[in-house]
Amino acid sequence: MSEKKGWKELMRGSDLPPASSLEYKTGSWRTLRPVWDPEKCTHCMFCVAYCPDMAIPVKVTEEGVKGFGARIYKGTVRLETNFDYCKGCGICAQECPTHAIEMIREEEAVKGSK
Amino acid sequence: MSTWKALTGAQAVAEAMRQANPDVVAAYPITPQTPIVEQFASFVANGIVDTEMIPVESEHSAMSCTVGAAAAGARAMCATASQGLALMWEVVAAVPGLRLPIVMPIVNRALSAPINIHCDHSDAMGATTIGWIQIYSENAQEAYENTLLAIRLAEHKDVLLPVMVMQDGFIISHGVENVEVFDDEAVKNFVGERKPDRYLLDVDHPYTIGPLALPDYYFEIKRQQEAAMENALKVYLEVGKELSKISGHDYPYFEEYKTEDAEAVIVILSSAAGTAKDAVDELRNEGKKVGLVKPKLFRPFPYREMRKALEKFKAIGVLDRSMAFGAYAPLYTEVRNALFESENRPKLQSYIFGLGGKDIFKSDIKKVFDELLSGNLNPEEQRYIRLRG
Amino acid sequence: MKEVYEVRMHARAGQGAKSGSQLLAEAAFKEGKWIQSFPEYGSERRGAPTVSYTRISDKRLRTHEPIVNPDAVLVFDPGLARTIDVTSGLSEESGILIVNTTDSVDEVKKQTGFNGKVYTLDATGISLDLLHIDAPNVPMLGALIKVTGIVKLESLEEVIKEHFLEKLGEEKVNKNIEGLKRAYEEVSK
Numbered sequence: 269m270s271e272k273k274g275w276k277e278l279m280r281g282s283d284l285p286p287a288s289s290l291e292y293k294t295g296s297w298r299t300l301r302p303v304w305d306p307e308k309c310t311h312c313m314f315c316v317a318y319c320p321d322m323a324i325p326v327k328v329t330e331e332g333v334k335g336f337g338a339r340i341y342k343g344t345v346r347l348e349t350n351f352d353y354c355k356g357c358g359i360c361a362q363e364c365p366t367h368a369i370e371m372i373r374e375e376e377a378v379k380g381s382k
Numbered sequence: 383m384s385t386w387k388a389l390t391g392a393q394a395v396a397e398a399m400r401q402a403n404p405d406v407v408a409a410y411p412i413t414p415q416t417p418i419v420e421q422f423a424s425f426v427a428n429g430i431v432d433t434e435m436i437p438v439e440s441e442h443s444a445m446s447c448t449v450g451a452a453a454a455g456a457r458a459m460c461a462t463a464s465q466g467l468a469l470m471w472e473v474v475a476a477v478p479g480l481r482l483p484i485v486m487p488i489v490n491r492a493l494s495a496p497i498n499i500h501c502d503h504s505d506a507m508g509a510t511t512i513g514w515i516q517i518y519s520e521n522a523q524e525a526y527e528n529t530l531l532a533i534r535l536a537e538h539k540d541v542l543l544p545v546m547v548m549q550d551g552f553i554i555s556h557g558v559e560n561v562e563v564f565d566d567e568a569v570k571n572f573v574g575e576r577k578p579d580r581y582l583l584d585v586d587h588p589y590t591i592g593p594l595a596l597p598d599y600y601f602e603i604k605r606q607q608e609a610a611m612e613n614a615l616k617v618y619l620e621v622g623k624e625l626s627k628i629s630g631h632d633y634p635y636f637e638e639y640k641t642e643d644a645e646a647v648i649v650i651l652s653s654a655a656g657t658a659k660d661a662v663d664e665l666r667n668e669g670k671k672v673g674l675v676k677p678k679l680f681r682p683f684p685y686r687e688m689r690k691a692l693e694k695f696k697a698i699g700v701l702d703r704s705m706a707f708g709a710y711a712p713l714y715t716e717v718r719n720a721l722f723e724s725e726n727r728p729k730l731q732s733y734i735f736g737l738g739g740k741d742i743f744k745s746d747i748k749k750v751f752d753e754l755l756s757g758n759l760n761p762e763e764q765r766y767i768r769l770r771g
Numbered sequence: 772m773k774e775v776y777e778v779r780m781h782a783r784a785g786q787g788a789k790s791g792s793q794l795l796a797e798a799a800f801k802e803g804k805w806i807q808s809f810p811e812y813g814s815e816r817r818g819a820p821t822v823s824y825t826r827i828s829d830k831r832l833r834t835h836e837p838i839v840n841p842d843a844v845l846v847f848d849p850g851l852a853r854t855i856d857v858t859s860g861l862s863e864e865s866g867i868l869i870v871n872t873t874d875s876v877d878e879v880k881k882q883t884g885f886n887g888k889v890y891t892l893d894a895t896g897i898s899l900d901l902l903h904i905d906a907p908n909v910p911m912l913g914a915l916i917k918v919t920g921i922v923k924l925e926s927l928e929e930v931i932k933e934h935f936l937e938k939l940g941e942e943k944v945n946k947n948i949e950g951l952k953r954a955y956e957e958v959s960k
Contacts, residue, residue, distance in 0.1 A: 281603065285590075657833070
């Protein structure tokens with residue numbers, strides 16, 4: 269836990285330095301974890317657009333990645349979820365048209381990774 | 383070179399705004415503030431200032447636009463009165479916490495109900511606990527000078543708080559008086575340009591303004607505001623000294639008139655103080671030892687200085703142009719507070735006058751002094767001037 | 772002249788008493804005086820009774836009380852005297868009453884019960900004749916300065932030009948000044 273600043277150390281008013289939300293790791297809130305299956309993914313970007321925490325990073329690729337139907341998807345594609353910020357809300361799984369995301373219990377995911 | 387002009391109080395404030403040439407003015411017309419906006423809009427239309435004037439659909443929008451512009455880095459001003467202030471309240475209350483140096487002339491008018499367009503201080507006195515600096519003006523000249531002073535005070539790096547500059551509705555706002563308008567260049571040099579240390583349009587240095595602050599930070603941020611108010615007491619005098627070089631006038635926290643050897647003194651704000659000075663002169667001619675104290679800076683309130691100024695008198699009458707309903711009147715409350723620490727507390731008496739524009743005459747003030755000198759005082763009783771029984 | 776000269780104007784909204792009180796003040800301002808001009812505001816609608824005040828002084832004015840004991844009272848509509856005590860606070864020894872009417876001075880004295888100095892002027896007649904509207908304010912000022920000399924005719928002329936040249940054009944301004952001068956000549960005791 270970080271020390272909270274006293275009133276003299278804070279920026280004036282309620283002003284904050286830029287991008288300070290990056291310091292706030294909401295990943296620790298997660299009780300359910302999205303497990304993404306790249307082989308079922310069409311890279312439609314629904315999950316990226318719906319994610320309330322912008323926790324699904326993307327990249328632009330010319331050679332493409334393999335996805336749903338063993339096809340190659342080029343252009344903007346999604347990457348693995350950033351678990352520092354994913355709070356496990358499940359909106360991505362709910363919206364995914366190809367059911368490429370499954371929510372599993374965080375506990376089990378942690379055990380499984382050990 | 384300064385110029386003497388025949389101006390209303392509203393026009394005098396518009397002159398100050400012309401000279402300060404703010405980047406943005408967003409305002410909605412409301413009686414009796416309308417002539418400020420009207421006059422300033424004509425300056426904009428005639429290209430005398432290069433202000434972006436935003437005619438808005440309500441006072442709530444007026445203050446919202448002013449806040450947005452000030453956060454973006456502009457010198458932004460607004461003006462209002464009474465119900466207008468009430469309507470913009472939600473945003474007004476947010477400004478001190480955002481630490482935006484907005485200057486807003488207020489033309490004091492009674493609050494509804496019953497609906498009334500005339501002068502009392504109930505609009506501004508309702509806004510004394512939310513962190514705006516408040517300066518009260520006796521006449522058009524003071525309203526003009528206080529507006530200039532307010533801009534520098536608000537924008538000072540140790541303050542960065544909004545300021546309301548008061549003048550009495552109709553009595554001052556619509557009355558024509560001789561006003562000395564200072565040299566444009568001198569005033570321009572005095573007010574300078576707003577140089578914010580950070581602002582939202584500075585895209586190379588992004589920051590966040592107006593976030594949520596929960597119990598873990600809200601209190602700390604509010605404590606900062608209190609520190610800024612403490613600084614404002616000092617900066618007010620400093621900026622005043624600088625303005626003196628142009629105006630030749632002093633800018634104390636409060637004006638003391640013939641108080642030197644006075645036994646009975648009244649404390650009174652704004653235009654009625656002028657009338658009361660004439661009453662003091664007449665009573666002095668009759669050999670009565672009376673004087674007057676007129677607070678100018680009401681927020682922050684200079685408690686220590688006020689105590690030192692007042693504790694030497696035998697009797698003090700405090701005349702409020704608003705009521706606090708169920709509590710002591712606002713000015714009376716502060717005077718009592720100031721004197722609590724005194725070893726020799728004077729006898730105090732609270733008076734209410736002039737609500738909804740009821741006239742006050744020299745003769746009324748003289749009666750107050752007679753009462754103060756007679757010793758028939760009850761500090762826990764509120765007395766009413768010119769109220770039909 | 773007194774140190775502070777105070778004028779009260781009774782009119783009906785639309786007759787220009789507010790402007791009148793301001794024109795008078797500004798003429799005095801031009802002559803280096805300290806001035807105040809302020810109207811009493813009610814809920815304004817054309818025809819409602821109005822009161823406007825002018826203070827002219829050799830020293831700085833501080834008071835902001837309404838004028839209680841005027842040195843001169845101007846009544847823009849004689850009908851006002853039926854419902855309002857237009858001579859309230861006006862001294863019968865030194866006070867001056869000027870009424871816009873076609874009645875005689877004696878008749879006005881009878882109507883108002885005021886037995887001080889009374890002057891009459893058909894200001895509405897002058898205004899109708901020259902401008903075809905009931906704007907008696909400028910003629911009433913002409914009468915006031917003839918009777919009292921509190922400001923110079925030229926100062927008032929100058930102020931009228933400043934105020935109205937842009938707004939009304941040269942022809943109407945000239946008619947106003949003509950009305951001012953006619954009133955100056957025609958006011959009767």
